[in-house]
Amino acid sequence: MVEKxxxxxxxxxLEQTLSQLNREDCLIMAGGTDIMVLHKSGRxxxxxxxxxxxxxxxxxxxxxxxxxxxxxxIGACCTYSELLEHPLIPVSLKNAIKTIAAPxxxxxxxxxxxxxxxxxxxxxLPLLYVYNAKLLLRxxxxxxxxxxxxxxxxxxxxxxxxxxxxxxxxxxxxLEEGAYVVFEKVGNRNADAIAKxxxxxxxxxxxxxxxxxxxxxxxxxxxxxxSIDIERKLVGKTIPLADADIVQVVAxxxxxxxxxxxxxxxxxxxKTVALxxxxxxLSMKQYQAx
Amino acid sequence: xxxFTLNGKTEETNxxxxxxxxxxxxxxxxxxxxxxxxGEGECGACSVFVNNLLQNSCLIxxxxxxxxxxxxxxxxxxxxxxxxxxxxxSDAGGVQCGYCIPGMIMASxxxxxxxxxxxxxxxxxxxxxxxxxxxxxNMIVDAINQAAKKGDGIW
Ligand SMILES: Cc1cc2nc3c(=O)[nH]c(=O)nc-3n(C[C@H](O)[C@H](O)[C@H](O)COP(=O)(O)OP(=O)(O)OC[C@H]3O[C@@H](n4cnc5c(N)ncnc54)[C@H](O)[C@@H]3O)c2cc1C
Ligand code: FES
Ligand code: FES
Numbered sequence: 001m002v003e004k005x006x007x008x009x010x011x012x013x014l015e016q017t018l019s020q021l022n023r024e025d026c027l028i029m030a031g032g033t034d035i036m037v038l039h040k041s042g043r044x045x046x047x048x049x050x051x052x053x054x055x056x057x058x059x060x061x062x063x064x065x066x067x068x069x070x071x072x073x074i075g076a077c078c079t080y081s082e083l084l085e086h087p088l089i090p091v092s093l094k095n096a097i098k099t100i101a102a103p104x105x106x107x108x109x110x111x112x113x114x115x116x117x118x119x120x121x122x123x124x125l126p127l128l129y130v131y132n133a134k135l136l137l138r139x140x141x142x143x144x145x146x147x148x149x150x151x152x153x154x155x156x157x158x159x160x161x162x163x164x165x166x167x168x169x170x171x172x173x174x175l176e177e178g179a180y181v182v183f184e185k186v187g188n189r190n191a192d193a194i195a196k197x198x199x200x201x202x203x204x205x206x207x208x209x210x211x212x213x214x215x216x217x218x219x220x221x222x223x224x225x226x227s228i229d230i231e232r233k234l235v236g237k238t239i240p241l242a243d244a245d246i247v248q249v250v251a252x253x254x255x256x257x258x259x260x261x262x263x264x265x266x267x268x269x270x271k272t273v274a275l276x277x278x279x280x281x282l283s284m285k286q287y288q289a290x
Numbered sequence: 291x292x293x294f295t296l297n298g299k300t301e302e303t304n305x306x307x308x309x310x311x312x313x314x315x316x317x318x319x320x321x322x323x324x325x326x327x328x329g330e331g332e333c334g335a336c337s338v339f340v341n342n343l344l345q346n347s348c349l350i351x352x353x354x355x356x357x358x359x360x361x362x363x364x365x366x367x368x369x370x371x372x373x374x375x376x377x378x379x380s381d382a383g384g385v386q387c388g389y390c391i392p393g394m395i396m397a398s399x400x401x402x403x404x405x406x407x408x409x410x411x412x413x414x415x416x417x418x419x420x421x422x423x424x425x426x427x428n429m430i431v432d433a434i435n436q437a438a439k440k441g442d443g444i445w
Binding site: 005006008010029032033036037040042043044046047048049053055057058081101102103104105107108 | 419
């Protein structure tokens with residue numbers, strides 16, 4: 001019996017790619033670093049895929065980085081290595097990218113792939129949540145923009161229609177002055193390790209008063225954990241924060257962080273580390289804008 | 291039909307576009323210096339250059355390399371850079387069973403081309419995608435350090 005080969009497409013232009021996606025449900029491949037592992041077929045056997053495969057990693061339309069007023073637009077198919085070298089990419093995002101895998105993977109893996117793969121441990125996700133990142137999805141019928149927190153629905157589940165491609169990641173107002181943003185990743189070793197816990201913190205201060213503050217936790221739930229309610233309670237408070245305020249915020253997250261045990265770590269460890277990272281962030285005496 | 295450049299020569303293949311570059315290199319072109327370790331991006335034994343960038347050939351379906359320039363360990367054997375790495379690895383005792391070495395050499399060359407004077411920490415970062423079961427890495431780090439010094443000016 002001859003097995004049917006997987007159909008593959010590689011068009012020169014985004015437009016043709018979108019038309020094909022409008023005709024036929026395809027598996028979109030950017031760098032392929034998640035797809036190739038997920039569909040690993042073994043030595044000498046071409047991949048077996050559930051759908052036709054469409055390559056997008058070469059499309060120049062998806063590889064631009066540019067500034068529009070105070071926003072930064074990042075093409076979904078920019079590789080990690082490309083972003084590390086780009087002057088517009090914020091230092092905090094570069095620091096997160098440096099914790100991802102190793103050079104060879106960073107030469108292939110894309111920011112769009114990390115988002116659409118929607119792994120609870122995706123290392124760029126906590127930061128993208130605290131940046132309030134918006135995603136531009138493009139199809140033959142036009143563009144639509146969604147919040148990253150609405151797009152990602154669960155592990156490997158995103159709210160994308162069959163005919164859409166994630167075209168751009170938008171970091172709104174990221175060039176506004178005065179925010180201090182950090183990403184912390186706890187893994188088994190420094191390089192090439194999947195996160196056991198990820199934490200991103202964002203804080204903007206004006207004359208010792210908190211104007212805006214955001215937190216997101218990775219790898220401690222099916223999607224990133226963020227709470228607008230808890231964040232709002234801190235707005236207007238002065239730095240350094242009173243112990244009672246810190247205790248209250250930590251207690252708030254203690255209730256909503258519900259990690260799992262898996263081969264990488266235990267639920268108890270994950271929660272303890274997540275709350276320690278938060279407590280450390282809240283206890284800082286000053287926050288230097290970066 | 292997929293066309294690409296392999297070690298400086300124009301080549302083409304009729305293999306299915308979902309074939310892994312690793313299999314194409316080893317089975318169709320008999321370039322067996324590129325090894326398979328894990329088959330999932332973790333070990334670096336399959337490292338090659340795609341358009342001068344270090345990549346894992348086990349994670350690349352050949353449909354995505356149309357028009358690209360591929361270089362394998364065989365393609366750099368005659369270069370001065372390889373000779374210096376070869377000597378430095380021998381001098382530092384950086385080779386035991388040798389299985390990881392073609393990938394290590396590719397990663398070493400990629401690192402030094404980007405950063406000709408790496409610190410020890412940067413060397414470790416540069417080979418962080420390459421696993422070695424034998425040496426414990428210290429001798430490999432020494433080898434790269436030596437190669438940086440010996441090859442000063444050529445990277
Ligand atoms: C050895 C190894 C180590 C790794 N280490 C890390 C790590 O430390 N941290 C981490 O976060 N990840 C890690 N990863 C996972 C992976 O490299 C990243 O998630 C990467 O960003 C995926 O990008 P990609 O372009 O390769 O995705 P692909 O595999 O091409 O795609 C992933 C998913 O997204 C979809 N997709 C991709 N682009 C688009 C688009 N533009 N529009 C619509 N859908 C799209 C695909 O259909 C697929 O479902 C690792 C992977 C490997 C193999
Ligand atoms: S075989 Fe490709 S990284 Fe291990
Ligand atoms: S020398 Fe044996 S795996 Fe590295």
